[in-house]
Amino acid sequence: MALYNFKKIMVVPTAKEFIDITLSKTQRKTPTVVHKHYQIHRIRHFYMRKVKFTQQNYHDRLTQILTDFPKLDDIHPFYADLMNVLYDKDHYKLALGQINIAKNLIDNVAKDYVRLMKYGDSLYRCKQLKRAALGRMCTILKRQKSSLEYLEQVRQHLSRLPSIDPNTRTLLLCGYPNVGKSSFINKVTRADVDVQPYAFTTKSLFVGHMDYRYLRWQVVDTPGILDHPLEERNTIEMQAITALAHLRAAVLYVMDVSEQCGHTLPEQLELFNNIRPLFANKPLIVVANKCDVKKINELSEEDQKIFADLTTDGISVIETSTLTEEGVIQVKNEACDRLLANRVETKMKGKKVHDVLNRLHLAMPAKRDEKERPPFIPEGALVRRKAMEVDAPKRKTERDLEVELGDDYILDLQKYWDLMNEDEKNDKIPEVWEGHNIADYIDPDIMKKLEDLEKEEELKEKAGEYDSDEESEDEEMQEIRVLAKQIKEKKQLLVMASKEKDVHGPRMPRTATKVERKKLEKQMGGLGLDMDDKDDSHYAQQARRSRSVALKRKRETSAPPTSKTRSQSASRPPRDKSGLRDPKMAKKAKKMMKNSQKDMNRHGKKGEADRHVFDLKPKHLLAGKRKSGTNDRR
Amino acid sequence: MRIEKCYFCSGPVYPGHGQMFVRNDCKTFRFCRSKCIKNFKKKRNPRKTRWTKAFRKASGKELTVDNSLEFEKRRNIPVKYNRDLWEKTVEAMKRVEEIKQKRQARFIMNRLKKGKQLEKEEAIVEVKKNIHLIKAPHAGKAKKLEDKMVQKLQEDVDMGDEDV
Numbered sequence: 114m115a116l117y118n119f120k121k122i123m124v125v126p127t128a129k130e131f132i133d134i135t136l137s138k139t140q141r142k143t144p145t146v147v148h149k150h151y152q153i154h155r156i157r158h159f160y161m162r163k164v165k166f167t168q169q170n171y172h173d174r175l176t177q178i179l180t181d182f183p184k185l186d187d188i189h190p191f192y193a194d195l196m197n198v199l200y201d202k203d204h205y206k207l208a209l210g211q212i213n214i215a216k217n218l219i220d221n222v223a224k225d226y227v228r229l230m231k232y233g234d235s236l237y238r239c240k241q242l243k244r245a246a247l248g249r250m251c252t253i254l255k256r257q258k259s260s261l262e263y264l265e266q267v268r269q270h271l272s273r274l275p276s277i278d279p280n281t282r283t284l285l286l287c288g289y290p291n292v293g294k295s296s297f298i299n300k301v302t303r304a305d306v307d308v309q310p311y312a313f314t315t316k317s318l319f320v321g322h323m324d325y326r327y328l329r330w331q332v333v334d335t336p337g338i339l340d341h342p343l344e345e346r347n348t349i350e351m352q353a354i355t356a357l358a359h360l361r362a363a364v365l366y367v368m369d370v371s372e373q374c375g376h377t378l379p380e381q382l383e384l385f386n387n388i389r390p391l392f393a394n395k396p397l398i399v400v401a402n403k404c405d406v407k408k409i410n411e412l413s414e415e416d417q418k419i420f421a422d423l424t425t426d427g428i429s430v431i432e433t434s435t436l437t438e439e440g441v442i443q444v445k446n447e448a449c450d451r452l453l454a455n456r457v458e459t460k461m462k463g464k465k466v467h468d469v470l471n472r473l474h475l476a477m478p479a480k481r482d483e484k485e486r487p488p489f490i491p492e493g494a495l496v497r498r499k500a501m502e503v504d505a506p507k508r509k510t511e512r513d514l515e516v517e518l519g520d521d522y523i524l525d526l527q528k529y530w531d532l533m534n535e536d537e538k539n540d541k542i543p544e545v546w547e548g549h550n551i552a553d554y555i556d557p558d559i560m561k562k563l564e565d566l567e568k569e570e571e572l573k574e575k576a577g578e579y580d581s582d583e584e585s586e587d588e589e590m591q592e593i594r595v596l597a598k599q600i601k602e603k604k605q606l607l608v609m610a611s612k613e614k615d616v617h618g619p620r621m622p623r624t625a626t627k628v629e630r631k632k633l634e635k636q637m638g639g640l641g642l643d644m645d646d647k648d649d650s651h652y653a654q655q656a657r658r659s660r661s662v663a664l665k666r667k668r669e670t671s672a673p674p675t676s677k678t679r680s681q682s683a684s685r686p687p688r689d690k691s692g693l694r695d696p697k698m699a700k701k702a703k704k705m706m707k708n709s710q711k712d713m714n715r716h717g718k719k720g721e722a723d724r725h726v727f728d729l730k731p732k733h734l735l736a737g738k739r740k741s742g743t744n745d746r747r
Numbered sequence: 748m749r750i751e752k753c754y755f756c757s758g759p760v761y762p763g764h765g766q767m768f769v770r771n772d773c774k775t776f777r778f779c780r781s782k783c784i785k786n787f788k789k790k791r792n793p794r795k796t797r798w799t800k801a802f803r804k805a806s807g808k809e810l811t812v813d814n815s816l817e818f819e820k821r822r823n824i825p826v827k828y829n830r831d832l833w834e835k836t837v838e839a840m841k842r843v844e845e846i847k848q849k850r851q852a853r854f855i856m857n858r859l860k861k862g863k864q865l866e867k868e869e870a871i872v873e874v875k876k877n878i879h880l881i882k883a884p885h886a887g888k889a890k891k892l893e894d895k896m897v898q899k900l901q902e903d904v905d906m907g908d909e910d911v
Contacts, residue, residue, distance in 0.1 A: 547844070548759050550750055553820060556822070579849065
């Protein structure tokens, strides 16, 4: 209904803000650049657009304000009246009327200036027209400053009104200030209304909700009413009166028996009689509050007579105390019951009832045989009900135990476990063993499975799976292994020796180093040859003959000596004949030599060490675009 | 309290260690250490990462199908505590563990046996090819030849003697 819209009203900006926002929006959202030399229709269009845009913005915003605020004629009379009380109907309507006028004026201004713009013949003239238009629109709005402020305050207050549904079941509390209405609502619902010893603590209506008979009930707390005629009432009291007048609720008139509120019982009775006309057609209960201080039968005769009169009038009087909570539930129940009855009656009198009644049909099943079929109530339910009535002591809870034992209390939930053997409840259950979770092994058939596994294991052992294979190798194999190991070691030594060679330094030619006889004999001996008397061998004889190795050969003696006397140079064969057994081999060696030189000669190289590249970056390979060629020959 | 399994390396995640990652499809991944987390974030497949248990099982380097491995299984139906059942289970666990380890060791040993065979053959080939590095081919043959020649001469002399 109109209820929710109160919270969804858009914020009403102040006049200054409104103007600022709209003008900056115009600046941002319309094109910003125009030059003198543009065609005149373009200039006109530019400025007309600005004027229209501003007008559109103002119009939209003001319309929104007008539609958001509720129309007092369209909402429930309770809210209409309440708003009248709080904000003054006339002022409200006036403010909205002003806004409407402003809107129309702005529209007119824009229309006029757009028409005038058609006759602007230069950039300067159009610009001035636009300035004038915007200026007038803003002035109109500046004049609405007070209306806008008022509307903003109304909006803020409206959004904070309690959401009272005027059509649902309601209980209304009324009476003098300080009699105990707010305490009552605090007791009965979840509301948390301020309760203070001074009068007019509650300054506006408050709503609380409660449940009774599976239905939701509203309880409305009102500010206190003093006893003077309607015209002299202030805003706060008027709210209470409005609520009383418009809400169709059960009325709880609260009276203070102990007169602690500052008003005597006859005064309270006066007030009651004064507002009696407002209680027409509403179920009424008089709540005699603060009975913990003073009971009715402790009162004086005249005061008791007041209550007796009320009772004879047919109005139920119930004694309550919001402090000790006696009678509160009784009041609530009776008020709710009577209101429900009242509402049902009203509905029955109305026209809509018949539609519903015509569609209802209570089916009573016909008896088919003489068997009695009473309703079945399970035993547990009966026991429960009895327990509820007798208010039997509940079972001892953990909380009671805790309170009893105080510091010694230890929460031990294991005692509630439902196990097969009772005495195992306090066992410490193992969870983990050697990196395995015991819970993963738990299985009722684990023993059977283990047995099967053991059987399997036995079979496997018998079959010889677990026998370790000894290395039943014959001697030959063992010898081979030993030899293989030796070969491996020898290979490693050779590799290490070759790594130690200084390859980067100057190298002596093979023939320059003399092979020591002892070394040769040792090495060959290591390989298993017999090197014992080798004095007659060829190498030994040669060694005796040659005098020294490091003699350089003189250049002059390059020609072979003619005399047959063995000279040093002739004793050593020339390189192209050393190591060759026969002419056939010599021929082959020569051929091999020539072969290996062929490539070098073809490329014009000086020798095998000549690696000079005459053309590092040949142009024909590296110039030009990459067409359908390859990279592997560049 | 449970010892979980790391998603990546299948190692144990003890309480108070490691991290758990929850993906948007509500699948949880537990990790034992940052090594596994980093590998997982790099989107590496544990079945292809050589040092994980998943790789070893998937490439047949370890025992996968065996009855002793069926004992440790995550069951979804809890069993009520019963003292003698728990005691028996702990005993059974120890025995099962023994058998499991024996079988796993046997499996790996069998796998490595082939290597021994290959080693043998390699040794034979090596010796055949490279014997010259430690023993000259005709080592000891010179002496034999001499002896043989001496013997032959002796025979000739004997023969000559006979003739005469």
